[in-house]
Amino acid sequence: MSYFLELLVNGALTGLMYSMVALGIVLIYKSSGVLNFSQGALVMMGGYAVWQLTEWGLPIWLAAMAALVVMFVFGLLIERVLLRTMVGQPIIMIVMLTLGLDVFLRGFGPGLLGTEPKQLDIGVGLAPLIMGDILANRTYAVGALIALALVVLALLFFRTRLGTKLRAVSDDHVSSWSVGISVERAVAISWGLAGLCAVAGGTMWGAAQGVDWSLTALLFPAVAVVILGGIDSIVGALLGGLIIGILGSVIPGYVDSMVGGSTRDVVTSLVILLTILIRPYGMFGREDIERI
């Protein structure tokens, strides 16, 4: 029983860490209808940015703050340079564009800063968190707390004036234009916010497993999270993350020894498939009605 509980708790914590990556995808999809396949690479770049700034002598929290600014600007730049020319193109083009960006960054980051995994010390310590007879990873716990905070912040943000504009843009581009909302700016801001999420994700995942190109692999669980939760739902990202994390921890905990490993990817794939076949718009996503 305690084994199960331990898997459950650790899975939930991991899942919340996934939510942090997924939140970036949700923010972008919500404003522009683009599914950002490069979020994993952005997370990696966020991790690299924090690492590089600490290398230059900044204390870790200051480095994270500076990286937030850097990645916000980076997000704005991506929107300005790449996405703006793609308005109105078919979906495959935009998907491929973000995949191309993913490939490019996967070469760019490690190429610039070296391939060996970088240690990122956020001062949490390696000793596990002991709750009764359950051991939990302290870094993951801090990451989960940050993820919760980010989700709450995102929810609050969408109640502000700017957030209302973003919601309007997510509903309908043309109507937003007609009432004087700058759609381009809203989309750019959502990319910037995704950059901020990427820094949070990159820092915490980097602290948990080191910063290197393997952080881009976070994209796959994050995509599963947003599919399950609904691509345009922030709450969905949170709950989807919890579910994916728990399933991806409990099932491999019991099955891995039988079939020889890496069941986690299978669980993630199956969740994606079943969600799409049963309820394509996810748990909290908006169902689009199509007209000819």
Add this chain to the structure above:
Amino acid sequence: MFYRLSGVHHTRYSQTRQLWPIPADRWQVGILLVLALAAPLYMSQLYLSSYMLPWLIFSTATLSLTLLMGMAGQLHFGFAAVMAIGAYTSIHLTRFGVPLELALLCAGLMSAVIGCLFGAAALRVKGLYLVMATLAMQFLVDWVIVNVTAISGGAVATLQTPKVRFLFVPLESLAARYYLALAWMVVVTLLILNIKRTSLGRALVAVRDKDFAAAVIGVNIFRYKLLAFFVSSFLGGVTGAILAFCFYKAVTPSQFNFDVTIQLVAMALVGGLGSVIGGFLGAGFVLLVPIVLLNLIAWLAGTGWLSISTSMMAHIPLMLYGAMIIGFLLFEPLGLAKIYDNARKYLLVWPFRHTQS
């Protein structure tokens, strides 16, 4: 110039409806075919085996994907998995002593049946969600191949292709393997070229442009979407088997992972979605240009014009490849085929400037 239209008068319907109504096009295709047939005579073994052969096979794979993505409009991000199914099926069958001709057919059928499972998702969702569903299936197939040791022999194991003969010719020499790949390429190319002119092709295009509208005018979208997945996966499966037997000669699961899928989609997009010549141009571009540019940069670094760290050097192909995808999408979304088409249209009316067709 090359495309002289004066004096070309078609007097029968069959003449205007042939594949290449303009003589210059026929000449070009003929010359290219002769060049391809004679390639083992004038090309060194190295060029033939490491540039020409993969180009041919990946062009064929891109054409199979074009049928699905360019003509039927169904996005597929699991095509490498489909090819893997074909490759593994054919290898296991030939190991049991089934002749290669039959094994290729079975490989195609096996891929087609499993590919139709991918297609089952397409009946319910489209666009972005179809990308996700096929992507998930890619990971599932990958996992099954890696973890079922009866199929792959484990994650790091390689499976040698057995010695086989195709139509009584042993597939030992490079030339024999090259000609098999070439023959399959010609078959697939002719098929794709001609599908566009049949009712099937027109139905697929209708489904691509707007599936509800196609249903309204009486196209059975259920049937045609599945058919598109079936045919395309069949071709992909056989191509996977050809890839295993003619090029790799030993397969590992990592030769068919998600990165290969991205590569195939990139080939289709860089070439130009839905065009046949785009399949060839795109495959060649994606396969060869990073190598050429890397050599150029290495040469520049060697002469001291440019100083790059070794880790940067190792990652430059990846960066070039990503930048290439982005560049094409931004500056020429219709791909290399459009560039070729523009040049051809310019030459058609040269020395005048206004195109008619």
